[in-house]
Amino acid sequence: MWIKAGLFHLLLSYVLAMVLMVMPLPALLEPWRPDWLSLVIIYWLLAIPHRVGFGTVLILGLLADILMGSVFGIYAIALLLIAYPTVRHYQRIRNYSLTQQAIIVGILVLVKRAVVYELEHVLNDAVFHLPYLYPVISSAIIWPWIYLIMRKYRRRYLIR
Amino acid sequence: MQSLFERGPSIRTRLVLSLAIAGSLLFLDYRLNTMQPVRSFMTSLVAPIQYIAVLPEALLDRLVYLSTTRTALREENYRLQQELLELEMAMQRLNFLENENDRLRQLLGSDVRQASRRMVAEVVAVATDPFSHQLVINKGSGNGVYYGQPVLDNRGIVGQIISVGRNTARVLLISDQSHAILLRAERNDIRVLAKGTGDLELLELLYIPHSTELIEGDILLSSGLGGIYPEGYPVAMVDSVSRNEDRPYARVLVRPFAELDRVRTLLLLWPANATEEPVFDDEVPDVD
Numbered sequence: 359m360w361i362k363a364g365l366f367h368l369l370l371s372y373v374l375a376m377v378l379m380v381m382p383l384p385a386l387l388e389p390w391r392p393d394w395l396s397l398v399i400i401y402w403l404l405a406i407p408h409r410v411g412f413g414t415v416l417i418l419g420l421l422a423d424i425l426m427g428s429v430f431g432i433y434a435i436a437l438l439l440i441a442y443p444t445v446r447h448y449q450r451i452r453n454y455s456l457t458q459q460a461i462i463v464g465i466l467v468l469v470k471r472a473v474v475y476e477l478e479h480v481l482n483d484a485v486f487h488l489p490y491l492y493p494v495i496s497s498a499i500i501w502p503w504i505y506l507i508m509r510k511y512r513r514r515y516l517i518r
Numbered sequence: 519m520q521s522l523f524e525r526g527p528s529i530r531t532r533l534v535l536s537l538a539i540a541g542s543l544l545f546l547d548y549r550l551n552t553m554q555p556v557r558s559f560m561t562s563l564v565a566p567i568q569y570i571a572v573l574p575e576a577l578l579d580r581l582v583y584l585s586t587t588r589t590a591l592r593e594e595n596y597r598l599q600q601e602l603l604e605l606e607m608a609m610q611r612l613n614f615l616e617n618e619n620d621r622l623r624q625l626l627g628s629d630v631r632q633a634s635r636r637m638v639a640e641v642v643a644v645a646t647d648p649f650s651h652q653l654v655i656n657k658g659s660g661n662g663v664y665y666g667q668p669v670l671d672n673r674g675i676v677g678q679i680i681s682v683g684r685n686t687a688r689v690l691l692i693s694d695q696s697h698a699i700l701l702r703a704e705r706n707d708i709r710v711l712a713k714g715t716g717d718l719e720l721l722e723l724l725y726i727p728h729s730t731e732l733i734e735g736d737i738l739l740s741s742g743l744g745g746i747y748p749e750g751y752p753v754a755m756v757d758s759v760s761r762n763e764d765r766p767y768a769r770v771l772v773r774p775f776a777e778l779d780r781v782r783t784l785l786l787l788w789p790a791n792a793t794e795e796p797v798f799d800d801e802v803p804d805v806d
């Protein structure tokens with residue numbers, strides 16, 4: 359049995375996250391775009407860690423690299439580095455309140471962005487701008503809703 | 519079914535393994551540049567995502583178009599006809615000057631300039647990463663788009679093609695931090711090198727001595743020296759010149775003519791010496 363229940367809907371959520379990642383936004387909102395892909399990955403790692411693992415994160419990271427046009431592997435490395443603490447402590451994070459989870463997610467997104475920036479800085483001499491960290495705040499704020507919506511989605515389509 | 523005891527390698531081993539794969543891909547792509555075929559394959563793979571992403575915007579545009587009134591259309595039509603008339607008059611003069619220029623160049627014994635071929639492309643997606651200013655357009659290798667091709671809009675140079683898929687291609691904007699372009703001042707032919715700053719509205723000129731004759735408002739054209747961009751297209755206007763003697767060079771900021779933050783329609787250019795040929799789609803006229 360290779361195809362498990364809810365595979366289609368699992369993949370659909372990844373596609374949706376990537377669509378939201380590249381969707382054009384008004385210039386005013388653009389710097390505040392939440393880090394959709396990281397949020398979705400963190401949720402699945404918390405909810406079904408026996409199914410979504412480093413392999414999935416690696417592939418999604420490489421696809422994100424292609425979508426963003428960055429050097430192959432930058433997003434993959436950053437996402438893998440935040441996947442590790444998530445998988446390591448998923449049982450603890452699951453039992454936190456939504457506010458506490460939001461703070462954890464904010465820190466994870468911050469780490470991810472810092473890693474991406476450092477790699478871009480080493481490889482392409484990127485210069486740091488403060489707006490690059492705005493999504494840390496917006497991702498943390500939007501996390502409780504993402505969590506609730508995704509939980510409903512998971513139960514509805516029996517993804518386990 | 520979730521088992522109580524984990525099987526297989528520990529998560530640390532799995533992390534190290536995945537990181538090793540990602541790291542070696544990074545090395546292969548960045549250092550050895552061997553990933554180009556894989557990249558173009560995956561670019562085609564993710565193209566549907568980019569098309570879905572712009573769908574809402576396209577639908578909105580369509581709705582706005584459908585709801586325009588007859589009067590508004592008539593007014594726009596009138597305005598466009600006036601514009602066309604003016605452009606046609608300018609064109610006659612340009613043709614005359616071009617012919618004269620060719621004749622004079624023949625007299626001087628230098629090569630006659632050849633016309634370049636063009637194709638219109640639409641922007642389908644914008645990379646939102648602030649560290650890489652890139653656009654995705656809806657023309658690819660199937661239309662004869664090639665690596666390093668210059669891309670313009672109606673105001674000036676926008677950037678160059680850095681990767682080509684079957685039906686899409688990626689444009690690196692001149693404002694990207696890894697991009698530099700050779701320019702020449704229109705007024706006094708000073709040659710300069712303009713590097714992107716990561717800000718869509720500003721480029722920086724490198725290695726400008728404090729004694730430079732550049733002043734604010736000078737227009738910079740492409741010099742054609744890099745071999746990628748054709749000569750003589752407008753690129754930027756000098757925005758500020760700061761001659762702080764503490765620094766080794768004067769700091770000159772220039773503002774690109776092309777509106778890089780809101781480009782929708784682009785122009786692909788095939789210079790006369792390009793080996794690739796543009797392949798035009800069979801245009802289906804839009805009836806409604």
